Amino acid sequence: MPIYRFMVTPCKWTLGLCKDVIPDHGSRMFRRCRRKLWHPLRPYTGSVPSSPDSKLKNSEMSTQSERPLHTPVMVNEVLQFLDIKPGQVVLDLTFGAGGHSKAILQSIPDVMVVVADRDPTAFQMAQRLAEEYPGQVKPVLGRFSELNNLLPTLGVDPGGVDAALLDAGCSSMQMDSAERGFSLSKDGPLDMRMDRDRYPDMPCAADVVNALDQQALASVLAAYGEERHTRKIAAAIAQARSVYPIGRTLQLASIVAGAFPDSALYARRDRLQRPSHVATKTFQALRIFVNNELNELHAGLHVAQTLLRPKGRLCVLTFHSLEDRLTKRFLRGEDLAAPPRRSIRQRAKAQHGLEREEHKEEEEEEEEGENEDGERGRESAHWVSLKKVIKPCEEEVQENPRARSAKLRTAVRR
């Protein structure tokens, strides 16, 4: 029986990173929770998506005349900052449907793009692009945490990359495909593994909701979903699975919805003020947990740090505050194991349990930075990062609502 390495250290100041990156801060409750997460999880026996070796399905490969599988975010801003010159080597750590890579190949002659993704579907698309641009695209299938071993085999060595892009999170191609199990509006197996079944020991979301005890589940929801009603949701899940195992996305969405009165179902609003389902944060938390996303992001930033040459440029696109805070602190050279630096006001608010207000304040600070000294660089041992956080323009958000929560952080390697 496999022992899964998944565990939670969701002390609030570690951003929910798992213990293999961030040392333990010793909260008794979370230590207990982690011990429980070492419990071997039942392998998922429901229907699984096609094997990585199988041919891509038509639904996963759009032709150019169809709607794009994923609309890349802030392409112009990324290209402008990366400032790639002909003949340079670019690393796209998150190929997805290849939108950013294609834009780079189309706008810069003789560029070499090394493209990575952990998703076998994305990898197959990257291989197709490599055929379209012979000698200019090097695809690699792997997680960020594997790239330090994989890239040297492709001749990509430390200091050998001129520009790098990390576009964090999931692609629309993953989110929109019911069989991948990320979507709370399309019924499918509760899967959520970006790697598909490349790692048979890796638990999927159904394993997590069926095997974690109630308290551990609540911790996952709090740490990775920043969900307030964790106990209520965890209790509803525990109650439901005692009757019947949870294996489908819509099943989970309705179990979470059942924990709330009807009036609360769509009472939450997203950044475009559109109603958002009460289970949205639960799905986000599970996805981050299943894919170990925050540790992986940390590993991806390290890969960029190792491979970029001095004065090499980095763009990081993030889509929620956990990713963005981690990126900001990494580029500032902060010790991620230490509590984040906080103003006296922020500390006082945190002590009074006003965490949410604090995040709002953090965002306001960033916006102030944009107006006052947005262009000024902040130097750490490895990076000069611009304080200014770039956000998509109104027009882009209207055209592509998924861009609404995007933040682009930019930095130059020292």
Ligand SMILES: C[S@@+](CC[C@H](N)C(=O)[O-])C[C@H]1O[C@@H](n2cnc3c(N)ncnc32)[C@H](O)[C@@H]1O
């Ligand atoms: C937002 S999409 C990228 C979209 C892409 N820029 C485009 O224009 O189509 C993020 C991609 O990163 C991949 N990914 C996420 N975490 C990863 C990791 N730890 N290692 C490798 N790839 C990862 C996902 O599988 C997904 O395909």
